[in-house]
Amino acid sequence: MRLSPKHATLLLLLAILALAPLVFPSSFYYRVFALIYVNALAVTGLVILLGFAGQVSLGHAGFVGIGAYASALAPMHLGLPPLLALVFGALLSALVAFVIGRPILRLKGYTLAIATLGFGILVSMVLRNEAWLTGGPDGVAVPALGLKDGLKGLGLKLKTSELWYWTSGIVLLFGAWLALNLQHSPSGRALRALHDSEVAAKTLGVDVARFKLKAFVVSAVYASISGSLLALMNGFVTPEVAGFLHSIELVTMAVLGGAGSVIGGFFGSVLLTALPQALTFFQEYKHLLLGLIMMLVMIFMTEGLVPSLQRRLFGRTS
Amino acid sequence: MSLLTVSDLAIGFGGIRAVDGVSFAVQEGEIVSVIGPNGAGKTTLFNMISGLYTPDQGSVELAGQQVTAMAPHRLAARGLSRTFQNLQIFPQLTVLENVMTGRHLQEKPSLFADLLSLPSSRRKTRETEATARLLLDKVGLGQAAALEAGTLSYGGLKRLEIARALAAKPRLLLLDEPAAGCNAVETEEIDALIVAVAGEGISILLVEHDMKLVMKISSHIVVLDQGCKIAEGKPAEVSRNPKVIAAYLGSEAGDDAAA
Numbered sequence: 001m002r003l004s005p006k007h008a009t010l011l012l013l014l015a016i017l018a019l020a021p022l023v024f025p026s027s028f029y030y031r032v033f034a035l036i037y038v039n040a041l042a043v044t045g046l047v048i049l050l051g052f053a054g055q056v057s058l059g060h061a062g063f064v065g066i067g068a069y070a071s072a073l074a075p076m077h078l079g080l081p082p083l084l085a086l087v088f089g090a091l092l093s094a095l096v097a098f099v100i101g102r103p104i105l106r107l108k109g110y111t112l113a114i115a116t117l118g119f120g121i122l123v124s125m126v127l128r129n130e131a132w133l134t135g136g137p138d139g140v141a142v143p144a145l146g147l148k149d150g151l152k153g154l155g156l157k158l159k160t161s162e163l164w165y166w167t168s169g170i171v172l173l174f175g176a177w178l179a180l181n182l183q184h185s186p187s188g189r190a191l192r193a194l195h196d197s198e199v200a201a202k203t204l205g206v207d208v209a210r211f212k213l214k215a216f217v218v219s220a221v222y223a224s225i226s227g228s229l230l231a232l233m234n235g236f237v238t239p240e241v242a243g244f245l246h247s248i249e250l251v252t253m254a255v256l257g258g259a260g261s262v263i264g265g266f267f268g269s270v271l272l273t274a275l276p277q278a279l280t281f282f283q284e285y286k287h288l289l290l291g292l293i294m295m296l297v298m299i300f301m302t303e304g305l306v307p308s309l310q311r312r313l314f315g316r317t318s
Numbered sequence: 319m320s321l322l323t324v325s326d327l328a329i330g331f332g333g334i335r336a337v338d339g340v341s342f343a344v345q346e347g348e349i350v351s352v353i354g355p356n357g358a359g360k361t362t363l364f365n366m367i368s369g370l371y372t373p374d375q376g377s378v379e380l381a382g383q384q385v386t387a388m389a390p391h392r393l394a395a396r397g398l399s400r401t402f403q404n405l406q407i408f409p410q411l412t413v414l415e416n417v418m419t420g421r422h423l424q425e426k427p428s429l430f431a432d433l434l435s436l437p438s439s440r441r442k443t444r445e446t447e448a449t450a451r452l453l454l455d456k457v458g459l460g461q462a463a464a465l466e467a468g469t470l471s472y473g474g475l476k477r478l479e480i481a482r483a484l485a486a487k488p489r490l491l492l493l494d495e496p497a498a499g500c501n502a503v504e505t506e507e508i509d510a511l512i513v514a515v516a517g518e519g520i521s522i523l524l525v526e527h528d529m530k531l532v533m534k535i536s537s538h539i540v541v542l543d544q545g546c547k548i549a550e551g552k553p554a555e556v557s558r559n560p561k562v563i564a565a566y567l568g569s570e571a572g573d574d575a576a577a
Contacts, residue, residue: 178433185432185439186425186446193408193419200406203368204486205394205423214429260410 006180009263013176017169021162030161032277037168038229040269043253044175044262045222050251051259052188053215054195055105056113058247059120063093063220065127065242067227069134072142072237077133082145086228090221097220098213105212120247127239139238142231164233171229172266175222179262182218191215223250256297258304267306319382321346321490321521327366327376328545336362338545339376344490349512349522351532353556354542355565360525361403363542364494367523368400369393380490395423399488401479403495403525409468413459416467416478417450418443420485450485457481457511473504480511490521497528505531533557541565 003011020033042064049055070089074080080088104115127134134140148163158166182188194201194208202208231237240246249272257268275293279286301308320343327340337359344350352360365371367378369390377386380396388396399420408416425446431439454460457477462470470478476496483491496512497505509531516522516535526532532539533553541549541556543565549556556562 181435181439182429182433184443185435186422186427186442187429187432189411189415189419190422190427192411192415193422196408196410197406199370199390200402200408200482201419201422202370202390203394203400203406204420204482205391206419207389207391218429218433 006184009180009261010173010177012263013173013266017173021165027159027161030159030165032274034161034164034168034233035230036269036273037165037172038226038233039250039253039273040266041168041172041175041229042223042226042250043257043265043269044172044179045219045226046250046254047259047262047265048179048182048191048222049215049219050254051261051265052183052195053191053212055212055215056109056251057116057216057219058113058244058251059116059118059123060219060223060250061242061244061246062120062123063097063223064227064230064246064250065123065239066093066096067224068142068231068237068241069127069140069227070224071228071231072140073133075143082143082232086225086232089228090224093220093224094217097217101213101216102209105209105216117244117247120242120244124239124242124244127242134239137239139236142235142237144235145232164229168229168233171225175225176262176266183262187211187214252294255304256294258307260303261306264304264306268304271305320344320379321348321381322367322523323377323379324363324367325377325379327363327373327378329362329366329371329373329375335545337366337373337542340540340542340545340547341376342540342547342550344521344523345537347516347519347521348537349516349524349535351524351526351536351539352542353526353529353532353539357544358542358565359545360542361494362545364400364492364523364525368398368492394486397487397489398492399483399486399490400492401476401483401494401496403498405475405479407467407470407475407478407482409466411467412463413465413467413470413478414447414450414454414463417453417481417485418446420453420482421446421449423486450481453481453485456484456514458507471504473500473507476500476504476508477511480508480515484515484520488520490523491515493522493524493526495525495527497526497531509535 024030042060046060049057067089070092071082071085074085074088075082100119107115128137147167148160151158190206190211194206194211198208227241230241253268253272254265256271257266258264275290276286279289282289297305322344325341328338329336340363352363354360362371366373369388372387377384379385380398385393385396408419425442451463454463457480459474459478462474467478480496497508500508505528512522513535536553538550538552539556540547541562548561548565549559
């Protein structure tokens with residue numbers, strides 16, 4: 001029996017997760033890859049919103065920010081344990097997405113892009129200016145998750161960087177599994193249908209507004225958890241995490257890798273997270289090269305890196 | 319009781335009355351055709367009936383219930399399905415997935431079950447796939463199931479749209495020029511398909527330019543010209559009506575060329 005695209009993707013991710021550490025020259029790479037996985041989690045959410053449902057958001061770092069600051073502030077002010085703080089952040093992001101999604105998702109194309117951009121800027125402004133709560137531009141410390149001590153109790157000793165490598169990798173794997181399940185499910189078909197033709201989807205009975213909102217809320221939860229993990233991993237968070245640049249980065253990762261595919265979003269995250277590290281060799285030409293690579297990919301691989309390669313190698317996309 | 323009753327329906331765009339006070343009815347199991355020259359308001363009429371446009375005046379009743387300006391997805395839930403003159407296919411989905419999407423109302427998706435791929439979600443997908451494959455065989459696209467829909471020929475896309483609309487299990491199917499732009503062979507195939515669908519008891523409201531087809535299969539015909547109904551009746555009656563002949567050929571030669 002042929003491997004389904006869903007299982008192929010999961011297997012590939014699992015293989016990368018398990019085998020990559022074997023070729024790491026130093027423990028620094030654990031951290032780089034943990035960053036890749038954390039970014040890829042938010043990008044997977046964008047694959048659902050942008051790739052499946054075709055709705056752009058230039059403000060998703062706003063939800064990353066909500067997740068990150070929930071991890072920092074909820075233990076301090078609400079007395080929540082760190083893991084519950086992550087869940088609290090995800091629920092808060094879902095609620096915010098639900099409330100703002102209703103009016104915003106009536107917009108289309110670039111008007112939707114600007115409205116979501118506004119949301120992202122709003123969040124980062126609040127985080128920057130409400131210093132009494134958020135610590136302002138200087139940021140705020142994040143209480144540890146306590147995983148390390150927990151594992152030590154079980155007799156498992158891991159370095160912090162290794163611990164975060166595995167934690168973020170496993171969460172990403174779970175997130176990818178959910179997104180892949182969705183892709184070829186009844187809900188996923190409705191989302192991908194409204195992406196191609198809203199009017200046809202409507203006449204087939206799809207409540208387009210409701211399904212867009214569902215995709216928006218789900219993708220906000222992905223972004224929020226990504227933010228919480230980032231905050232916990234760094235032990236510190238600043239308003240930049242919710243900033244405009246981070247939003248753009250996430251969308252670029254999704255589109256560069258191939259927004260319609262989960263594995264595409266993953267490789268987009270690899271490219272944009274790892275390449276700047278890899279290109280440090282070229283010093284001052286680094287950003288020039290990065291920009292050039294991005295342009296070339298989009299010109300010659302309009303569908304994004306992974307779907308274009310699949311089409312060229314196998315004559316189809318999954 | 320009529321399945322569809324359209325009463326005094328009208329809509330204007332910037333001062334132009336695109337459809338002006340049109341009334342007619344479709345009985346259960348009938349094929350009713352709407353004909354008229356280009357720009358007569360046929361597609362606009364369809365868009366009002368299927369909820370895409372809100373009429374300025376008049377009403378639409380489906381199975382005795384008021385459905386004027388109801389959202390398209392709610393109309394679909396009440397058994398109204400349609401195709402589009404200018405094709406509204408999902409090009410990035412496969413041929414099979416296009417038809418599967420037509421089963422949305424029967425699937426009643428649950429996001430939670432779909433994310434977790436619970437047995438209920440997988441069962442729905444399996445059932446939907448089986449139904450969709452039957453429909454694809456019926457419209458002669460069984461072999462093309464795995465292709466991306468965007469790669470089909472024009473005639474294939476037209477048939478795919480019909481299969482997708484049928485997947486929604488409609489009581490009333492609106493077909494907007496299903497044979498437009500198709501070659502003779504493709505037109506034949508679509509003719510046969512429409513007759514077969516009607517044979518299953520699905521009522522059909524048809525906009526079509528192919529007079530041969532319209533005359534052959536329609537129970538009755540509604541003729542529009544410049545937004546107004548100018549004639550209605552059995553095919554033989556309509557084809558003899560002087561107003562209809564004038565509208566089609568133009569009362570003065572050359573009038574119609576601009577339309």
